[in-house]
Amino acid sequence: MDAYDTGTDARGGPDGPGAAPEPADTPESHGPPDARTGVAALSLRYQIGAALALAVVGVVVCVHIGMVFLHVAPANTVTKKHGKAIEDWVYPEFEQNWKLFAPNPLQQNIAVQVRAEVKESDGGVRTTGWYDLSAEDGRAIDGNLVPSHTQQNELRRAWDFFVATHDGNNRSTGMRGSLSESYLRRIVVMRLDRDDAADKGGTVARVQVRSRTTNVTPPKWSAERISDKPMYRVLPWWPVSAADIVGGAQ
Structure with missing residues (x-):
């Protein structure tokens, strides 16, 4: 046989005794079976x-x-x-409006504030100072990359809902007036409870809400002149019922 034919070389070669064995046909050689996910x-x-x-x-x-x-x-x-x-x-959670795109977009800062009349455990009554709830929301949002919808919109939309259903004398102008009142009252009572307004064992008997409106300062290049004095809209005192308290009657 030709010397260059190594197929039957007894000393070992590709086909000789020294050749590496072919890999066995095992399940592992075909990869894992398809698993459902x-x-x-x-x-x-x-x-x-x-x-x-x-x-x-x-x-x-x-x-x-x-x-x-x-x-x-x-x-x-x-x-x-x-x-x-x-x-x-x-209404009221998903109310829609076009104020941002309207011909006259909002040019005012409106802050919603509340104070409470608290009955003390000894029978006395005291009136708290004004809590600026809008400022609290602003502080919670400031620096927060993902503020909650509640922090951004709950209080603001509740106030917009009330204003849209009441005239300048705070009298209801439609069937949804009482709903807007109860919605706003429940929010401020919950916030007062969170702020510990009724501490020392007292209970909130009445609440009063007001808005503080200030005009947005025009840019320096504008010749517009506006008042920088705040304007207040004060609502009447509202008695607090069990339905207004967290966990109260529905």
Whole structure:
């Protein structure tokens, strides 16, 4: 046999006794079997539950988007027929307005303040100072990269809701007036409770809310002249009921 034919070389070679054995055909050599992940890894019962939960969330989201769209859309047959249901869904948490884009956007800083009449445990009555709730929200937001919706909008929207449903003499102008009052009152009572306004064993018997409005200073290049004096809108005293207290009656 030719000397260059090493296929049967007894001393070992690619095909000789010294050749490396071929790797065994094992399951490991083909990689791990495909494993199910995510929802597919659940049992059929849990898959059905997950599908139902997603369907419910999808329906709620679609209904909410539809309600908000109808709320901001021009009057039409649907809003005329189901206007009450749409308002009940939107107000007060999801109220929409166009003040940012209106011809006359807001040019004032409005702070909502509250004070309380507290009944002491010994029977005495004292009146607290004014708590600037808007300033508290501002301090909580300042420097916070992800402030909560409550810190940014709850108090502000409650005040806007009250103003939109009352005249300059704080008299209700519509059916939602009492709702706006109870909504604002409940918020300020909860905040007073958080601020320990009724410490020393006292209880909040009445609250009074006011707004402090100051004009935004115009830019230096503007020739506009405006007053820098604050304007106050003071509401009457409101008695506090059990429904206004955290954990109270609904």
